[in-house]
Amino acid sequence: MTRPNRTLALAALMxxxxxxxxxxxxxxxxxxxxxHPWSRATPAxxxxxxxxxxxxxxxxxxxxxxxxxxxxxxxxxIHSMTMEGNVMKMAPVTGGLEIKPGETVTLxxxxxxxxxxxxxxxxxxxxxxxxxxxxxxxxxxPVEFTxxxxxxxxxxxxxxxxxx
Ligand SMILES: [Cu+2]
Numbered sequence: 001m002t003r004p005n006r007t008l009a010l011a012a013l014m015x016x017x018x019x020x021x022x023x024x025x026x027x028x029x030x031x032x033x034x035x036h037p038w039s040r041a042t043p044a045x046x047x048x049x050x051x052x053x054x055x056x057x058x059x060x061x062x063x064x065x066x067x068x069x070x071x072x073x074x075x076x077x078i079h080s081m082t083m084e085g086n087v088m089k090m091a092p093v094t095g096g097l098e099i100k101p102g103e104t105v106t107l108x109x110x111x112x113x114x115x116x117x118x119x120x121x122x123x124x125x126x127x128x129x130x131x132x133x134x135x136x137x138x139x140x141x142p143v144e145f146t147x148x149x150x151x152x153x154x155x156x157x158x159x160x161x162x163x164x
């Protein structure tokens with residue numbers, strides 16, 4: 001009866017090793033914690049890339065994400081995704097994205113996201129891309145976006161696979 005347990009233990013060890021290979025990276029700015037900025041590799045010739053991250057407000061005042069930038073892209077926007085009838089539509093968020101005190105806002109595929117436009121060169125898996133995110137209170141924060149594979153729904157090692 002010990003064999004299945006050993007197999008399980010080994011699987012757990014291997015899982016831990018996988019997670020260790022792609023450590024989450026976090027940033028702090030004022031009352032904000034910025035978790036694991038990531039993006040996806042872009043096909044050759046693509047002009048846009050998405051950007052994803054979590055923002056936690058540990059303070060007592062609301063803050064707003066007002067801008068984002070990526071090296072090699074001429075501009076960045078903050079987008080929302082909404083259903084209009086049966087069609088998902090994305091639109092720039094006007095006035096910034098509010099992060100209330102105590103709240104964590106997750107930017108992810110299919111939801112709020114950053115969109116970088118007019119890319120000069122494709123993003124390549126495994127080659128981090130430097131950029132910034134700007135907040136009303138916390139100011140401009142330099143971050144590095146890890147680049148996952150094309151079509152990735154979640155950053156590697158996040159321990160959470162996207163499910164609808
Ligand atoms: Cu978008």
